[in-house]
Amino acid sequence: MTFYTANLFPAWKGSLFIGGLASENLVRLTVDGEKVTGEERLLRDLDERIRDVVQGPDAALYLLTDNPNGRILKLAPKAR
Numbered sequence: 514m515t516f517y518t519a520n521l522f523p524a525w526k527g528s529l530f531i532g533g534l535a536s537e538n539l540v541r542l543t544v545d546g547e548k549v550t551g552e553e554r555l556l557r558d559l560d561e562r563i564r565d566v567v568q569g570p571d572a573a574l575y576l577l578t579d580n581p582n583g584r585i586l587k588l589a590p591k592a593r
Contacts, residue, residue: 514529514530514531514532514566515529515530515566515567515568515574516528516529516530516568517529517530517568517574518568519568519572520572521571521572521573521589521590522572522574522590525541527543527544528541528542528543528544529541529542529544529549530542530566530574531566532562532563532564532565532566532576532577533554533562533563534562534563534564534579535562536554537557537559537560537561537562537563538554538555538556538557538559538563539554539555539556539559539563539566539574539576539588540552540553540554540555541553541554541555556576559578561578561579561580561584562578562579563576563577563578564577564578564579565577569587571589573587573588573589574587574588574589575587575588576588
């Protein structure tokens with residue numbers, strides 16, 4: 514899991530991201546101090562377990578999945 518501190522996704526700053534093994538989702542938790550105040554499940558159609566999630570030096574989120582060929586996915590906003 515990772516705590517998002519960057520500005521690439523301004524609405525996500527301060528969120529906690531957890532990779533879902535059983536749920537096969539990326540879970541974003543909104544936190545206020547020590548309390549969870551919201552939950553959002555992302556990448557529901559990925560159909561792969563998310564083994565790890567980290568914030569990269571470029572402020573994107575990187576996910577490691579359990580794909581048989583091995584996959585690292587990069588989450589970044591769409592270029593305009």
